[in-house]
Structure formats: structure tokens, C-alpha cells
Amino acid sequence: MATLREVVAVLDGLYDPAWADDWDAVGTIVGDPDAEITSILFAVDPVAEVVAEAIEIGAQLIVTHHPLYLKGTTTVAASTPKGRVVHELIANGIALHNCHTNADCAPLGVSESMALALSLTELRPLEVDVASAVDKWVVFVPNDYADQVSAAMHAVGAGQMGAYDQAQFRTLGKGSFRPLSGAMPAIGSVGEVEWVDETRIELVADPKLRDAVLAAMLDAHPYEEVAYDLWQLAAKPSDRGTGRIGRLARPMTLAEFGEQVKASLPQHEGATRIAGDLDRVVETVALCGGSGDFLLPTATAAGADVYVTSDLRHHVVSEHLQVTGSCSVIDVPHWAAEWTWLPVAAAAVGAALGDTVKTRVSTIVTDPWTRTLATGGTREG
Numbered sequence: 448m449a450t451l452r453e454v455v456a457v458l459d460g461l462y463d464p465a466w467a468d469d470w471d472a473v474g475t476i477v478g479d480p481d482a483e484i485t486s487i488l489f490a491v492d493p494v495a496e497v498v499a500e501a502i503e504i505g506a507q508l509i510v511t512h513h514p515l516y517l518k519g520t521t522t523v524a525a526s527t528p529k530g531r532v533v534h535e536l537i538a539n540g541i542a543l544h545n546c547h548t549n550a551d552c553a554p555l556g557v558s559e560s561m562a563l564a565l566s567l568t569e570l571r572p573l574e575v576d577v578a579s580a581v582d583k584w585v586v587f588v589p590n591d592y593a594d595q596v597s598a599a600m601h602a603v604g605a606g607q608m609g610a611y612d613q614a615q616f617r618t619l620g621k622g623s624f625r626p627l628s629g630a631m632p633a634i635g636s637v638g639e640v641e642w643v644d645e646t647r648i649e650l651v652a653d654p655k656l657r658d659a660v661l662a663a664m665l666d667a668h669p670y671e672e673v674a675y676d677l678w679q680l681a682a683k684p685s686d687r688g689t690g691r692i693g694r695l696a697r698p699m700t701l702a703e704f705g706e707q708v709k710a711s712l713p714q715h716e717g718a719t720r721i722a723g724d725l726d727r728v729v730e731t732v733a734l735c736g737g738s739g740d741f742l743l744p745t746a747t748a749a750g751a752d753v754y755v756t757s758d759l760r761h762h763v764v765s766e767h768l769q770v771t772g773s774c775s776v777i778d779v780p781h782w783a784a785e786w787t788w789l790p791v792a793a794a795a796v797g798a799a800l801g802d803t804v805k806t807r808v809s810t811i812v813t814d815p816w817t818r819t820l821a822t823g824g825t826r827e828g
Contacts, residue, residue, distance in 0.1 A: 478542025
């Protein structure tokens, strides 16, 4: 038997909360970390119908993709819909945990699960997670101050590489300068060229530490004017990133692929909409689970024949199609696209915890649309 703390540790290992966007709210919303968990229900939305299903099957934990409170709240009164959810969870001893944008970018995450559901192969991130990029710092220091400057930079986090820290590379050389009128040199005299035995120190650091590393370096350096270089290195090859791009087993027309997309997603009452020449041959497919209009130019630049995502607006798609060489577009219901993650996540958690827990995927359709009324006609192109 597992505890909530142990289940959350598995989820965090699969979908690290550090990968979530800054605006997001991920993690445990309700629950005692020491509570015993024998049954887990996976769902897209933390709504009353899903809580009722968890009560019916005796689940002690619900794992959802969407947060219950994304923008915060000042009340959990049972007179509000979300407050009622909190009361029902607590009254029935059910915990609630969500993995949102931290599950969007991950291997076995939302976009990758959607790609697998569409039978794509040769998968890779459409946009590599920029968090894997690092800053490269180079600073030139008088030899006697090299330890002092590198130690200051290390103290704020520079020089960390994976499971190692205080990493650096040094080379020796000579540097020259001539102090001009008004200068207050630590070494040398105004008007005289000075040659100094110096050390070149090279370190890497997380871009989020840029201000701290710069301040530490300047504070520890003896010179009035410090010579340094800063580059942001290209992102390392990674299996983590936004969206996915892959290939179909065989080329097909856009119209045929649209039917395959519809058939590959769970049954729903929303609309699957196609924008582009229906006879266009499709082989390379880009996608993003959830709202992905921001990746339309990226999909085209990556060589995709079609881009599949949700929540697309009229003007965004219209302007996209006006660009020469743009990919076609398929818009699918938000809920249906993200539901594809549930069986993948449930299987991964089940494999990690073994026989200690049972996992179940909710098939309740929480998509808000209950009927799509089509005109019955088709339009070519």
C-alpha cells in the first residue's frame, strides 16, 4: 500500500513541478501526505462529476490535468462550485493532485501522448524546452584574485552541471590596458600601458541566475572595469519541450488525416475543424495538446504539413493561411486532445507502484460543448 506522499513522488519524477510555467498552479490541492492510497482516478477536469465517480469506485486520489484553482481564491465555501468540490473531497477522504504545464512538455506527457494516439513515429519536441539552455560566462582576472572571483560566482549557483557543482575551466595568459585620465586603476598608473598576468575563468550557469552571477562577479573582481563575455548557449538535445512533431506511417490527404484524427480521439460532441486544401498530401505532423496557437509559425518552420491543436480563433488561422508555405491546420476539442494523456500517465504510475495501487481512467466527457450543429456542406480548400 502506498501513501499520498509516495504517489506524488512518482508523479513528480515523471512530471517535475519545476517544468511548469511561472503562471501555473501544479501539485496537491487537497490531501494528507500520509494518507494511504489504494486506488487512483485520472481525469482531465476536477469537476463534481469526476468527484462523484471517485466516490463511487472508492478512489482515495484523483489526478487531473487541469488545476482546481488556477488564479487563486478567497473562499472554499460549499456554496461555490469549486468550494463544493473541496468539501466533497475532504468529506470522503479523497486527495486531489494536478499535473498541468509540467505534464505538457514532458516525455509521456500531454503532447507526446496525443502524438502516440495519432500513431506518429520519429517523435521529437516541436520546440525544445529553453530551460535546458545555459549561460556561458568568461571573465578575465588577475591571477591572485582568480580563486576569489570564481568562489563568488560559485556561491550564487554558477558552475553547476547536472549532479556536479563548482565546475570551471581556467587558462593563463597576459592582459593589457592603459588607464586614461579620470581612471582609478587597481593596478598600474594613468597613462602607462600595463601588462598583467591574468586567468581566464569559464563557467556555465542557469539563465535565471544571470543578475546574481553578474553582481557576484563584479563585486569580487578587483578591477574598476571588468572584462567578461556572456553567451547563451544553444539548448541541449532533449526529449522535453513544447508540442511534438513526427511522421505518419504512410502519406494521406488532409481530408483523410482529419478523419483519422477524429477517430483517434475519445468520443465527444465538439467539432474537429480542418483549415487548408483537403487534397494536400500530409506526412509530417506537428501538434500541441491544449491551446497551441502560439506554435503555428514554429510548425511551418519545422516543415510540418499540418498542425493539430485546440482553441484556435478565426483571425489567427486566417492570417496563418495567408502566409506562403504555411502548414494546414486541424482544430480539435481541448478536452479530447488532453484526455489522451490519462491512460499514458495511469500506466506509468501503475508501473512504478506495482500492485500497491489500482489506476482507473475516467471516461466522463467534461468537454463543455454538448452538441455541434454542422451545416451539412463541404468547402474545398
